[in-house]
Amino acid sequence: MLVAASLVFATAAQAQDAIWSSAPTVAGPFMGTFNYNADANWNSGLGPVPTGTATFGARSGPKISISFLGTTMTVGRWTFEPGASSYSFTNFGSLEFNGAGIVIHDGTHHHWWHRQLLL
Secondary structure (H helix, E strand, O other): OOOOOOOOOOOOOOOEEEEEEOOOOEOEEEEEEEEOOHHOOOOOOOOOOOOOOEOOOOOOEEEEEEEEEEEEEEEEEEOOOOOOOOOOEEEEEEEEEEEEEEEEEEOOOEEEEEEEOOO
């Protein structure tokens, strides 16, 4: 009698780092904003939405909407590069930082507009 055995190795999911696109294309739910949750708005349009470090620099589309009602979005940190645009975030959900939080490498002002923000 042959007994077949298989081992399943579980590995911890790797955090994904991404850079906000220099020309985001997917509109957010509010006029004039772009959707944080859209893979196409990150890197070269390939995503994915970051779970590790989200980096923001001098870009077009600095008005960003975050919408993920019913779930908690977790990200390690947001990093704003030197010379970053002045970003404005509108948040409709639960956002959690599990790393360095928000890191700003210059004196640029960034604005939060949020509803139901649970930190």
